Amino acid sequence: MVAQVIDGKAFAAKVRAQVADQVAKLKEQSGITPGLAVVLVGEDPASQVYVRSKGKQTVEVGMNSYEHKLEVDTSQADLLALIDQLNADPAVHGILVQLPLPKHLNEDLVINAIDPAKDVDGFHISNVGLLGTGQKSMVPCTPLGCLMMLRDHHGSLSGMDAVVIGRSNIVGKPMAQLLLGDSCTVTIAHSRTKDLPDVVRRADIVVAAVGRAEMVPGAWIKPGATVIDVGINRIDAPEKGTNEDGSVKTRLVGDVDYASAAQTAGAITPVPGGVGPMTIACLLANTLTACCRANKLPEPKGLTA
Ligand code: NDP
Secondary structure, three states, X not given: OOOEEOOHHHHHHHHHHHHHHHHHHHHHHHOOOOEEEEEEEOOOHHHHHHHHHHHHHHHHOOOEEEEEEEOOOOOHHHHHXXXXXXXXXXXOOEEEEOOOOOOOOOHHHHHOOOXXXXXXXXXXXXXXXXXXXXXXXXXXXXXXXXXXXXXXHHOOOOOOEEEEEOOOOOOHXXXXXXXXXXXXXXXXXXXXXOOHHHHHHOOOEEEEOOOOOOOEOHHHOOOOOEEEEOOOEEEEOHHHOEOOOOOEOEXXXXXXXXXXXXXXXXXXXXXXXXXXXXXXXXXXXXXXXXXXXXXXXXXXXOOOO
């Protein structure tokens, strides 16, 4: 069997188009423009790229983008003061603090200072609790993107055996909650799981969120299973030659060995071009949802969990 490729890039473009369409209607009918504020502390190059990309896509779907770039030595008090100001600003419907923060800042404290209704990353303790108890919440973007792709591919997920490899607060745990919410039988695997190959082999749905390049081989995948590869790992690619400074060129791979898994799985997301593009698309969807909720308007259909 050769797996169907779940094209996250195309799916994300569809989600962005849906968001743009609803934003245009919202502006026309109520005069409201959703606004997303992104806070970046310091000059981490990867974070700068993400923030630029988020800002660009926010504007492209017709929303307002507010970027706050703070010095690397910004104090906790100053950062919290900015968050208070954004919490109180009616033009801001979503607030995202780009992680990781410099070491002298307390991430939990900062995230929990965001108004939960504006917490478009879904990391605030209130949103974690609401998701865990099956109540309406802001859902973390990466797992939401995975869920959207799974629902699109399967329709109903009810009764399916799902294994999530990884138990982080930003991917593994919320992913498991979402799959449970869609009535899957969910196993969460992690570094202490005994006989991981056997656990994975039982699954109709495998979500890999580990951060270890190509650790899941095709031999672990049940024939016909759907594989969602969240991992983003950069590895040396000597076949691509060397850079100007003599270093070996690199390429991105997932946590799943794509070549062998694609021979066994029924469907699989590639890396790059799978889960990655869905994450920002879901951030935009969450901002629109937050805006609708703040203004007591009907929520956009198909863009929430
Ligand atoms: P974390 O490092 O926070 O968590 C990794 C998890 O993998 C942990 O729960 C860990 O278990 C588990 N793990 C580590 N080694 C093994 C092993 N040998 N067998 C089984 N489980 C193992 O990572 P994140 O959740 O933040 O991210 C995971 C991956 O997803 C990364 O590659 C990251 O870059 C990517 N990512 C991609 C995003 C996207 O937009 N596409 C967004 C976010 C993340 P334990 O808890 O026992 O230590």
